[in-house]
Amino acid sequence: MSTAAVPATDEFTVPSESLEATPGSAFMRPIEAIAAVLLIAIIGMLLTGVVSRYFFNRPIVWVDEASSIAFLWLAMLGTAIAADRSEHLRLTLFLSRMQERRREFVETFGVVLMGTFLIVLLPHAYEYAVGEMDITSSALNIPVGYRVSAIAVGMALMLGLLLVRLFRTSRLVDVLASAAIVIAICAVLWFLSPTLKGLGDANIVIFLVGGAALCLALGVPIAFCFGIATLLFLSFTTSMPLVVMVSRIDEGMSSLILLSVPVFVLLGCILDATGMGKAIVDFLASLLGHVKAGMSYVLLGSLFLVSGISGSKVSDMATVAPALFPEMKRRGHKPSEMIALLATGAAMADTVPPSIVLIVLGSVAGVSIAALFTSGFAIAMVLLIALAILARFKARHESMDGIKRASGKTILKVALLAAPALVLPFIIRSAVASGAATATEVSTIAVLYAFVIGMVLYGGISPRRIYSMLVETAAMSGAILLILGTAAAMAWALTQTGFAFHLRDAMSNLPGGWFTFMLLSIGLFMLLGCVLEGLPAIVLLAPIMFPIARALGINDIHYSMVIVTAMNIGLMAPPIGVGFYIACKVGNVSPDEAMVAIWPYIGALVLGLLAIAAVPWFSLAFL
Structure with a gap:
């Protein structure tokens, strides 16, 4: 999975991970600062727990609980930051093909749908938090409601941001028409509710499939597509209290295994900022650049190795492409062929640890993450070989004029420069696969290692850039985790x-x-x-x-x-x-x-x- 922001294409709006973050509004500056502090606190607590357990043999019992509290607050504040920066993943394929005036109305209608979802669910999020105040946490001995209050606060912030967006960018007539349509749809569904309850599994197609697909086509962010479809399904075809939906969202976002997600996202940002990935690319180019299809091999090998550091497809591509594409063009590679190899190489590399997709899969399916990491490495090798064979066939007419083998001195020089970066993916894989540490513990150790090595050997990172990375991480983590939360609620509704x-x-x-x-x-x-x-x-x-x-x-x-x-x-x-x-x-x-x-x-x-x-x-x- 990708981990931070690239500008949208004409067909899609995606979380950006390129090299510039979308600046947020001044109103959100304090929220961004709080999120940055929470992320630092999470990493600090996890590192403290690791050091205490492994070096002093004295586990700190409250670390996981305190980290869980900070994590949910980070996730929900991150969802608001992502909303402010328009970084929630959504499909804009159909919007881009509409006339401008119609697109403006559909955009407004989508925002009204999102706002309606938040308005309906917000009281139940508050009810859920109040109910959890009666439960006391085992280690810190504080009400659990303090943790889950983050859901209501995050929803309230997102609702406020949506209202501001409507006020600033939408026509009043579009807002009123959209609100009227939403009210009319709800009224019709309420009137038909007795009939709908008797349709059984057909409601799955109508609401959970059709409702989500319609919202997706309207350009509503994916997390809200799942949330809106599930809300409609529960409201009009069941007698289930909506507070249960909030609890399912909480459950989907709160697994301790998912603590590693924002930390690996931050690791990807550090990789980009320090140039550790480029060092790996340069090393592979010195070894393989002189053979036919050599630069294709370097591209695939770089994606394979760099993904083990960043855990992010977008970060991988943004690191590898600028370093290799100029030389590949000089050798006669067509730009379209280079993009094809870049895209499929990134797909191949997503099973390479520390893949965020594998971490999430292990969490929701109850599968060993250590086993997934070990197997993922082998599977990526199978796909790497398949792509390398095709790349060699494609390069049979490649021009090698003027291409010389790198000298031993040059290889040694770039190897020494790349060595600290090359070690990191193997540290991650071996530590998790051997059971020496959990994915969450390894992620924090990897961040500390990459940060120190980056500061000492790769030119360092400015304080402003560090703060920007923390905020980017919060926004992207919030966008990812909100999808997981609403998707978990929909999955629960399906099973029921x-x-x-x-x-x-x-x-x-x-x-x-x-x-x-x-x-x-x-x-x-x-x-x-x-x-x-x-x-x-x-x-x-x-x-x-x-x-x-x-x-x-x-x-x-x-x-x-x-x-x-x-x-x-x-x-x-x-x-x-x-x-x-x-x-x-x-x-x-x-x-x-x-x-x-x-x-x-x-x-x-x-x-x-x-x-x-x-x-x-x-x-x-x-x-």
């Missing part, structure tokens, strides 16, 4: 309908057994990867699909590798895949030009995926 049991029965009786189920899973997750990106698809479907896979005798790790790879391929597949457009933006190449070139590389990934699905050994050999 009994849909999971019906799907399990249907899947269990498929002709062809487990492999047919694998093929259907591949198609489903590729499609969802195109539309939703990886994390929401994981949270939505993992609770449903994993029990079916287990019932069919499929190993959890094997199934995890198949669906994560399928989602990554979908993410990079045009014409909808979000990652494809990010790659085009990073490489400054027209999507229309790159779209033709990418299909052979997508084909290579699909062949690799089918091999991974058919042969469990690839996923399980090193466990």
Whole structure:
């Protein structure tokens, strides 16, 4: 998963991770400062816990609890910062094709929908916080309500920001018309509620599928698409109190495993700011740059290694492309081919630890993160080989005129410079895979290591840039975690309908057994990867699909590798895949030009995926 901001393409608005953050409004400056302090506090507490446990053999019992409190507040303040900066992930494919006046109205209607969702749910968030005040935490002995109050505060801040946006950018007539339409829809649904309650599973299609898809087409951020669809489903087809939805959002955002998400996001920012990734690229170029397809190998190898530091596809691409594309152009590589290799290489690298998608999958599906990290490394190697073979075939006519092998002295020089950066991904993988530390503990150690090494050996980071990185991390983490929270609420609503049991029965009786189920899973997750990106698809479907896979005798790790790879391929597949457009933006190449070139590389990934699905050994050999 990507971890911070690139400007939107014409088709998509995505969280930016490029090199400039979108500045927030003056009103949000105090909130940004609080979020930055919370992030520092989380890292400090986690590091203190690690040092106390491993060096003094004296665990600090309150660290996890205090970190959990700070984490939820960081996440909810981050959602407000992301809203202020327009960094919540959303699909704008259909909006971009509308006439300007119609687009303005649809944009306003989408904001009104978001505001309505927050207005309806905010009292229940307050009710949830008040109810949790009666429960006392075990370690700190304080009311749990202090922690969950963050949900109500974050919703209130987002609502205020949406109202300000409507006041500043929307026409009054559009606001009034949008409000009238929303009220009319709610009135009709309320009137039809008795009938809807008798429709059973059809409500899943009407609300959880149709409602979410309609909101997505209107350009509503993905997190709100899930939230609005679930809210409508619960309000008009069940008698479930809406405070339960708030509790499910809390549960989806609050797993201790997810504490590593903002820390790895920050690690990606440090990687960009210090140039550690570029040092790795330069080292690989000195080794392989003189052979045919050498720069393609360097690009793929750099993505493979750099992803182990940043855990972010966008950060990977933004680090590798500027360092390699000029030389690749000089050697005759077409820009469209370079973008195709960049996009599919980033898809290949997303199973390389510390993949945020793998961390989230381990959290929601109850799968060992250490095992996922070990298997993910092997799976990425399979895909890397598939892409490298195709790259070598494509480079058979590459011009090598004037290309010389780097001298031993040059290789040694860049190797010494890259060594501290090269060590980091292996520290992360080995520590988690061996069980020496959790993903959360490793993430904090990696941040400290990267920060110190970056300051000492790679030119340092200015205080202003450090603060900017902290705020960027809070915004991106909030955007990610809100998606996880609302997707968890929708997944819970799905399971309450009994849909999971019906799907399990249907899947269990498929002709062809487990492999047919694998093929259907591949198609489903590729499609969802195109539309939703990886994390929401994981949270939505993992609770449903994993029990079916287990019932069919499929190993959890094997199934995890198949669906994560399928989602990554979908993410990079045009014409909808979000990652494809990010790659085009990073490489400054027209999507229309790159779209033709990418299909052979997508084909290579699909062949690799089918091999991974058919042969469990690839996923399980090193466990």
